[in-house]
Amino acid sequence: QQQVKQSPQSLIVQKGGISIINCAYENTAFDYFPWYQQFPGKGPALLIAIRPDVSEKKEGRFTISFNKSAKQFSLHIMDSQPGDSATYFCAASMGSNYKLTFGKGTLLTVNP
C-alpha cells in the first residue's frame, strides 16, 4: 500500500520557469510533511517542511502548499535553475514517530 503518491515521475523545465511537484497522502494521522532533494551519489537533503496547521510555507525560491481537506501538498520551485536538477522526494510522518513514508520521487531536469 503506497501511502504517499508523488507525481510526476519526471519533469523538464526551462531555466527561470516554475517547477511543481505534487503529493497525495492517505493517512490522516500524518502531521509532518518534509521535502528532500537528492543529487546522484548523495544522501537526501532536507529542503523544506510543513505541518497541517499552515497552508503555505516559503523559504527562498521553494514553497510548500498544503491542502488538508484534499490530503495533498505540493512543492513549487520558482525561477528554476540548472543547479536544481535533482530528484525530489516528498515524505510524511506522524506525531513523534520518526518513520518517514516517502513518495517515489520526481526527477527534475532544468534546461539552461
Next chain:
Amino acid sequence: KAGVTQTPRYLIKTRGQQVTLSCSPISGHRSVSWYQQTPGQGLQFLFEYFSETQRNKGNFPGRFSGRQFSNSRSEMNVSTLELGDSALYLCASSLRDEQYFGPGTRLTVT
C-alpha cells in the same frame, strides 16, 4: 557541526555473507533511523533507535537488525545476504522532527 557520517561508503559482498554498516549521527542527536533505497522500491524505512532502544521497525525480515550505542552511534547488520539486498543504505539522525541523512553505504551483493 559535522553532518551524519556513514562507513564504509561502498561494499561488495557475496550471497550468504553478512555485513555491518556504521552510522555516526550529528552531535547532540539521539535518534538514528535507517532506510533502504532501491530503484524499484524507493526509500523504505528499516528501523529507528533512540537512547539505545529500537522504537520503530519497518517491514523487513529478521535478517535486518540494528543497534545503538550510548554515544548514539548506530550499526545495522544484514545476515545471509541475498541479491535483492543490493541497495543504498541511508542513515538519518534527528533532534526533533527533522531528519538529516548521511551519504549512504552502497552495498552490492554478488
